[in-house]
Amino acid sequence: MFDTHSVKAEVLELLASLKGYCASRRRAGIQSGDRYKPANPQEVLTQTTTREHESQEVLLQKVRTELGECTRCRLCAQRKHIVFGEGNPDARLVFIGEAPGADEDLQGRPFVGKAGQLLTRIIRAIELKRSDVYIANILKCRPPSNRDPEDDEINTCIPFLHKQLEVIQPRIICTLGRIATQALLGTDRGITELRGTFHLLGEIKVMPTYHPSYLLRNQEKKRETWLDMQMVQKEYFKQ
Numbered sequence: 414m415f416d417t418h419s420v421k422a423e424v425l426e427l428l429a430s431l432k433g434y435c436a437s438r439r440r441a442g443i444q445s446g447d448r449y450k451p452a453n454p455q456e457v458l459t460q461t462t463t464r465e466h467e468s469q470e471v472l473l474q475k476v477r478t479e480l481g482e483c484t485r486c487r488l489c490a491q492r493k494h495i496v497f498g499e500g501n502p503d504a505r506l507v508f509i510g511e512a513p514g515a516d517e518d519l520q521g522r523p524f525v526g527k528a529g530q531l532l533t534r535i536i537r538a539i540e541l542k543r544s545d546v547y548i549a550n551i552l553k554c555r556p557p558s559n560r561d562p563e564d565d566e567i568n569t570c571i572p573f574l575h576k577q578l579e580v581i582q583p584r585i586i587c588t589l590g591r592i593a594t595q596a597l598l599g600t601d602r603g604i605t606e607l608r609g610t611f612h613l614l615g616e617i618k619v620m621p622t623y624h625p626s627y628l629l630r631n632q633e634k635k636r637e638t639w640l641d642m643q644m645v646q647k648e649y650f651k652q
């Protein structure tokens with residue numbers, strides 16, 4: 414469980430069981446490959462926005478209206494619902510995953526399945542609520558059989574995520590898993606290499622960590638995730 418006390422207990426238990434564990438820097442089953450690369454990812458979120466007198470909620474709704482019943486890529490064919498994203502339009506912290514899964518496709522909401530429940534516990538463990546943060550994905554429609562997104566699908570969909578981020582202007586982004594991290598940061602480096610430290614995207618601090626669905630299959634990675642989340646928590650509450 415990811416309530417603070419049980420997570421700490423779990424970490425202590427893991428540390429005990431991991432005593433003497435010589436962790437290799439294997440890429441945790443993560444394959445490298447040519448991923449989406451924005452032309453200049455450091456500039457993507459530094460564009461000026463026309464927020465003026467409109468609330469962030471209204472501006473996000475405008476992005477949603479612009480997206481419409483999107484048919485810009487092949488993923489529209491089998492989706493049940495577009496999963497736009499949800500949460501605090503003025504969030505200081507945004508979580509970004511890869512794409513909706515089956516539960517999310519059914520409900521039209523991000524991270525509502527088992528992995529989503531774990532994400533909710535992770536958020537609680539850093540003393541926040543889901544309603545404090547904003548949660549979205551790189552893709553807004555479910556890839557068939559949860560396959561990896563294709564580069565052209567990412568290229569087509571990610572501008573809408575960028576628009577959401579331009580409206581929200583978070584201080585911190587936590588990317589969940591390899592694909593979200595590579596797509597947002599425009600890198601081919603693996604999640605094992607990237608996690609554990611902040612990366613700058615414009616002025617936003619980006620902390621890559623493991624995807625909750627990966628954690629469900631690889632419990633031993635919870636310890637590293639907790640370390641990442643402690644850094645996020647510290648940054649979040651910093652004055």
Ligand code: SF4
Pocket residue numbers: 480483484485486487488489495552553554566569570
């Ligand atoms: S994944 Fe994105 S670009 Fe593709 S159809 Fe869905 S909303 Fe449109």
